[in-house]
Amino acid sequence: xxxxxxxxxxxxxxxxxxxxxxxxxxxxxxxxxxxxxxxxxxxxxxxxxxxxxxxxxxxxxxxxxxxxxxxxxxxxxxxxxxxxxxxxxxxxxxxxxxxxxxxxxxxxxxxxxxxxxxxxxxxxxxxxxxxxxxxxxxxxxxxxxxxxxxxxxxxxxxxxxxxxxxxxxxxxxxxxxxxxxxxxxxxxxxxxxxxxxxxxxxxxxxxxxxxxxxxxxxxxxxxxxxxxxxxxxxxxxxxxxxxxxxxxxxxxxxxxxxxxxxxxxxxxxxxxxxxxxxxxxxxxxxxxxxxxxxxxxxxxxxxxx
Amino acid sequence: xxxxxxxxxxxxxxxxxxxxxxxxxxxxxxxxxxxxxxxxxxxxxxxxxxxxxxxxxxxxxxxxxxxxxxxxxxxxxxxxxxxxxxxxxxxxxxxxxxxxxxxxxxxxxxxxxxxxxxxxxxxxxxxxxxxxxxxxxxxxxxxxxxxxxxxxxxxxxxxxxxxxxxxxxxxxxxxxxxxxxxxxxxxxxxxxxxxxxxxxxxxxxxxxxxxxxxxxxxxxxxxxxxxxxxxxxxxxxxxxxxxxxxxxxxxxxxxxxxxxxxxxxxxxxxxxxxxxxxxxxxxxxxxxxxxxxxxxxxxxxxxxxxxxxxxxxxxxxxxxxxxxxxxxxxxxxxxxxxxxxxxxxxxxxxxxxxxxxxxxxxxxxxxxxxxxxxxxxxxxxxxxxxxxxxxxxxxxxxxxxxxxxxxxxxxxxxxxxxxxxxxxxxxxxxxxxxxxxxxxxxxxxxxxxxxxxxxxxxxxxxxxxxxxxxxxxxxxxxxxxxxxxxxxxxxx
Numbered sequence: 083x084x085x086x087x088x089x090x091x092x093x094x095x096x097x098x099x100x101x102x103x104x105x106x107x108x109x110x111x112x113x114x115x116x117x118x119x120x121x122x123x124x125x126x127x128x129x130x131x132x133x134x135x136x137x138x139x140x141x142x143x144x145x146x147x148x149x150x151x152x153x154x155x156x157x158x159x160x161x162x163x164x165x166x167x168x169x170x171x172x173x174x175x176x177x178x179x180x181x182x183x184x185x186x187x188x189x190x191x192x193x194x195x196x197x198x199x200x201x202x203x204x205x206x207x208x209x210x211x212x213x214x215x216x217x218x219x220x221x222x223x224x225x226x227x228x229x230x231x232x233x234x235x236x237x238x239x240x241x242x243x244x245x246x247x248x249x250x251x252x253x254x255x256x257x258x259x260x261x262x263x264x265x266x267x268x269x270x271x272x273x274x275x276x277x278x279x280x281x282x283x284x285x286x287x288x289x290x291x292x293x294x295x296x297x298x299x300x301x302x303x304x305x306x307x308x309x310x311x312x313x314x315x316x317x318x319x320x321x322x323x324x325x326x327x328x329x330x331x332x333x334x335x336x337x338x339x340x341x342x343x344x345x346x347x348x349x350x351x352x353x354x355x356x357x358x359x360x361x362x363x364x365x366x367x368x369x370x371x372x373x374x375x376x377x378x379x380x381x382x383x384x385x386x387x
Numbered sequence: 388x389x390x391x392x393x394x395x396x397x398x399x400x401x402x403x404x405x406x407x408x409x410x411x412x413x414x415x416x417x418x419x420x421x422x423x424x425x426x427x428x429x430x431x432x433x434x435x436x437x438x439x440x441x442x443x444x445x446x447x448x449x450x451x452x453x454x455x456x457x458x459x460x461x462x463x464x465x466x467x468x469x470x471x472x473x474x475x476x477x478x479x480x481x482x483x484x485x486x487x488x489x490x491x492x493x494x495x496x497x498x499x500x501x502x503x504x505x506x507x508x509x510x511x512x513x514x515x516x517x518x519x520x521x522x523x524x525x526x527x528x529x530x531x532x533x534x535x536x537x538x539x540x541x542x543x544x545x546x547x548x549x550x551x552x553x554x555x556x557x558x559x560x561x562x563x564x565x566x567x568x569x570x571x572x573x574x575x576x577x578x579x580x581x582x583x584x585x586x587x588x589x590x591x592x593x594x595x596x597x598x599x600x601x602x603x604x605x606x607x608x609x610x611x612x613x614x615x616x617x618x619x620x621x622x623x624x625x626x627x628x629x630x631x632x633x634x635x636x637x638x639x640x641x642x643x644x645x646x647x648x649x650x651x652x653x654x655x656x657x658x659x660x661x662x663x664x665x666x667x668x669x670x671x672x673x674x675x676x677x678x679x680x681x682x683x684x685x686x687x688x689x690x691x692x693x694x695x696x697x698x699x700x701x702x703x704x705x706x707x708x709x710x711x712x713x714x715x716x717x718x719x720x721x722x723x724x725x726x727x728x729x730x731x732x733x734x735x736x737x738x739x740x741x742x743x744x745x746x747x748x749x750x751x752x753x754x755x756x757x758x759x760x761x762x763x764x765x766x767x768x769x770x771x772x773x774x775x776x777x778x779x780x781x782x783x784x785x786x787x788x789x790x791x792x793x794x795x796x797x798x799x800x801x802x803x804x805x806x807x808x809x810x811x812x813x814x815x816x817x818x819x820x821x822x823x824x825x826x827x828x829x830x831x832x833x834x835x836x837x838x839x840x841x842x843x844x845x846x847x848x849x850x851x852x853x854x855x856x857x858x859x860x861x862x863x864x865x866x867x868x869x870x871x872x873x874x875x876x877x878x879x
Contacts, residue, residue: 222678
């Protein structure tokens with residue numbers, strides 16, 4: 083009798099707990115459905131239509147026509163190429179970031195101040211620092227050309243107004259903007275490497291390079307992997323700095339990225355269907371590259387375990 | 388295996404983040420720097436608010452009207468006052484008028500969001516290019532039945548044509564919007580620089596020919612500080628806005644009559660005009676392409692570095708403000724090419740107030756837009772009669788020719804004395820003519836972008852005019868075809 087009572091009691095509690103469990107699951111689940119699943123499905127449907135935002139979405143379904151068109155769309159490929167060229171900044175940022183982190187990983191005076199300085203661009207508004215850098219890069223009045231003229235007496239390059247130079251300028255900006263984040267991550271990674279590894283290596287007679295090559299680099303590989311993945315994804319999504327520094331996409335569209343093109347198509351020219359198709363293609367590319375990276379990580383990412 | 392599965396899940400999450408993210412973050416971020424549809428916005432950006440503001444006014448009735456517009460801060464004060472008056476006049480019916488103002492950059496995106504969510508404001512803007520698609524898709528209410536013919540008859544004929552649509556053609560049929568403004572892009576010169584050079588001012592009744600203009604520009608281009616570098620130029624033009632009046636003044640049209648075919652490769656008038664225009668830069672009479680990237684023409688004009696620059700009707704208040712522009716200046720016509728109709732041409736612009744087709748209170752809303760557009764005190768304020776700062780001509784024709792011109796003549800409105808140049812453009816008289824641009828009649832203006840955005844290559848000497856025109860036509864045609872297709876797409 084008592085047993086049954088206990089049993090009933092338990093099941094009520096279990097039920098209550100289950101309800102609570104559902105309640106806890108609900109916010110992220112609803113959030114995911116509302117803000118992820120629904121927009122994705124919407125974008126997928128929109129990408130097969132001539133939707134303009136004004137006209138009927140479902141009345142203008144054209145199948146895969148947008149996708150077919152994208153493959154022969156010169157501006158899309160140009161912006162894709164530019165996006166990929168900008169990624170030259172990723173290894174540069176990683177090497178610089180690792181070097182600076184190793185420098186900061188010693189007992190040096192002003193370490194905190196330096197770390198803060200490197201991190202300031204990361205927490206600054208992207209729009210604000212882009213406006214600032216547009217002035218740094220200014221052909222006649224910019225800081226860079228001011229220094230250049232002071233040193234050489236000649237007029238410096240047209241940082242944002244030249245088709246090739248503008249890409250270099252953007253890469254410089256992106257490296258500067260992202261450096262702080264990379265430094266902090268590497269610094270954390272370095273501090274996680276146990277001292278005894280280095281001591282053991284020293285006893286074995288390893289020099290500085292050996293230690294870097296065989297201890298630091300491999301044990302930083304998870305950080306490197308993380309930085310690589312996030313930079314690649316971020317690299318495909320570059321938009322704001324291009325929009326602010328070169329509002330028309332640069333001379334002969336030379337600074338425009340895929341997301342810039344997508345935005346221009348969708349919101350300036352009212353082709354939301356086509357813009358959605360560009361977004362879907364971009365997502366697929368990012369998926370493939372990210373999946374490839376995860377697949378390949380066994381080959382080079384080492385952990386202490 | 389498990390790890391690989393995990394990898395794929397992680398990778399999916401990351402790319403999904405992008406797909407969902409694109410729709411949200413870019414919209415917000417872009418508002419801060421998106422290219423504006425009109426130069427008015429870029430040049431006076433400093434005065435616009437950064438974010439959306441909305442104010443609520445209370446009456447005693449039960450009807451709530453949602454007004455959603457973009458405008459500058461000082462304009463907002465003027466319209467706020469009109470809306471306050473409106474609530475006061477209708478306080479037995481109206482509970483509140485929610486007056487939401489955003490930036491021009493963000494406006495379109497927010498409107499698309501409203502349309503997608505089927506949550507339209509009661510009163511909103513419609514531009515000339517959007518009239519057809521807004522009407523075809525049932526977003527806007529025809530206003531003829533709600534506003535009396537006298538009120539409609541008060542506004543400029545041009546604005547009546549822009550916002551009339553009969554289901555096939557613009558210019559006839561029902562009126563779908565009342566103008567917020569009708570602007571035109573006139574030309575201006577710095578009198579101080581003319582005085583220094585000892586030149587006669589341009590004749591407001593006889594715009595320069597191309598040749599005369601080039602000669603004057605030569606005389607005004609010089610090295611003022613003697614350092615061996617030119618630092619004062621005859622003219623500066625933004626290719627997107629200031630090039631077309633010079634081309635139009637040589638009879639140029641970019642499209643054929645029914646606006647289905649791009650006509651630039653085989654267009655002698657265009658070749659001639661574009662050669663003239665780009666030669667101005669090639670011959671050093673404008674800042675070079677490189678110099679232009681460092682500091683735009685507008686800034687150089689304000690700094691007194693260029694003798695001629697464009698002056699939109701919205702610019703007048705700024706140019707009359709000695710803190711902004713400490714020079715004497717006046718209006719003149721754009722130079723006239725040899726192959727046009729002998730008149731100086733420029734483009735006009737407008738945006739109109741429309742009433743949502745789904746509004747619960749069509750009468751009230753129609754009355755409100757008529758008031759915003761044609762209230763005499765409101766028009767006195769925006770044209771500068773009562774405020775001293777003119778950002779547009781009055782929408783009411785009689786007010787423009789009467790009180791406004793008198794106020795300019797007696798100095799009540801600080802204005803360039805040759806205001807008749809602007810009236811000339813509005814009137815299409817013997818010397819001047821103005822019209823909406825062809826882009827205002829096509830679904831979007833994307834087809835024109837490759838044209839203006841590549842002109843700097845000619846100025847740089849990287850390509851010759853005819854080669855450029857041959858090269859750009861197919862791309863323009865393709866984009867025009869797309870625009871036509873979207874215009875004719877299935878409606879809601």
